[in-house]
Amino acid sequence: MNIEALENSLYELIVETSTNLPKDVRRAIRKAKAQENAGTRAAMSLATITQNIQMADEKVSPICQDTGLPTFKIKTPIGVNQLEISKAIKRAMVRATVDGKMRPNSVDSITGENSGDNLGEGLPVIKYEQWEKDDIDIRLILKGGGCENKNIQYSLPCELDGLGRAGRDLDGIRKCIMHSVYQAQGQGCSAGFIGVGIGGDRSSGYDLAKAQLFRSSEDVNPNEDLRKLEEYVMDHANELGIGTMGFGGETTLLGCKVGVMHRIPASFFVSVAYNCWAFRRLGITVGAESGEIQEWLYQEGDKISFADDQAETPDEKPEVVRLTAPISEEQIRTLKVGDVVQIDGMMYTGRDAIHKYLSDHDSPVDLNGQVIYHCGPVMMKDEEGNWHVKAAGPTTSIREEPYQGDIMKKFGIRAVIGKGGMGPKTLKALEEHGGVYLNAIGGAAQYYADCIQGVEGVDLMQFGVPEAMWHLRVKGFTAVVTMDSHGNSLHKDVDQSSLEKLSRFKEPVFR
């Protein structure tokens, strides 16, 4: 086989998957956008999302800064050397990382060290099968961490919030799936897609669930029971009202695919793999001799361009409050849930490693009155040694719940920006100290990178690029107040109202 050509084909597959959302996913997002009422938070968020998809297209840059855990699924004709393919994948992955198309995302689980090139023990994940055809079929999914953390596995029978008992039958499965959408809230960057695996054991069940994410989101399940189940979930999950980013709204789920396998008598698992709207999976067929791409998969139909959408957004935009750090307590206390703010000036990134570090060390910069951004960007250094931001959307904030309130008080931080909201401990601290939580649109990494005018410094690089503290100068960085200093939290409200709505699906449907 022409290995050099194969490596180039793989490089193209990685770059396209990270930067160009598949056509079936675009159609689902366009449909969702058409269903939201103009002027609502959901409509505004979806406009940001479609604008971001368009920007990623034009710049050939990552749709989301979290370029995920790469999983390759490969089918080869008998006799093809799979070891050579794996080596070519690794070389292509290193190249895509150097070129800023992939964030260095591979972290040593014991030492915390980032390998810097997306390679590591067991990564990327590569799974092979043989088949009778002549070509090689290579599919790739880049599944981000925020949505991966919202995967859930149920062991039936069980008791579910709002839904009561879920038994070992189709109706019990239905309840688990409805619950899985509810429990994700906005944290996995809804509106999302779910792959469900019924049966198997804990690991094969999750594998089956993830295999469903490789189905086209528009196919029809050949199994009649599963087809009905998928349709039921698609019809009703959107009645939960969680909406885009958990802001409330008409669309919470963009796709549901269910697969089934046998189980052993004692176990009955329902495994759900949740994928954010930034559903990055593509595929190619490659000539077994030539190594050249023969065909792109998941690309039937016309490609939707969202270029025309951008023009619509200005009249939909509500009034905005402009903020520049350092921000006073008085200013912060005027903000209320629902306010849209635009930030100019400095903000500092901080995610898991920084929050842990700040809880028992001094800060390398004065954070009094400042803004912390929960973000792990994709960065590139130019020949003069200057850093440039390639992608910079928010990360899931709830992971910082144990630290956030204490850190805000300790350093005088007035605002944190992230996504998915935070819990009661932070809400209490915001009230006591005078702080706000601002929700940015998850996955909109190009949109936010565009607001960043310069990188003025970086601290704590020992934690790796995504975890370091980047000093960013921004202009017009837009976010919504979703937790204020008066005890209000949109996240708490949406959670409560969606739980009430979930309980409407308690009665049996499939007997």
Ligand SMILES: O=C(O)C[C@H](O)C(=O)O
């Ligand atoms: O790691 C990130 O940048 C984001 C992550 O995918 C998340 O959704 O929290």
Ligand code: SF4
């Ligand atoms: S930030 Fe959101 S869109 Fe990006 S990988 Fe995480 S869950 Fe997906």
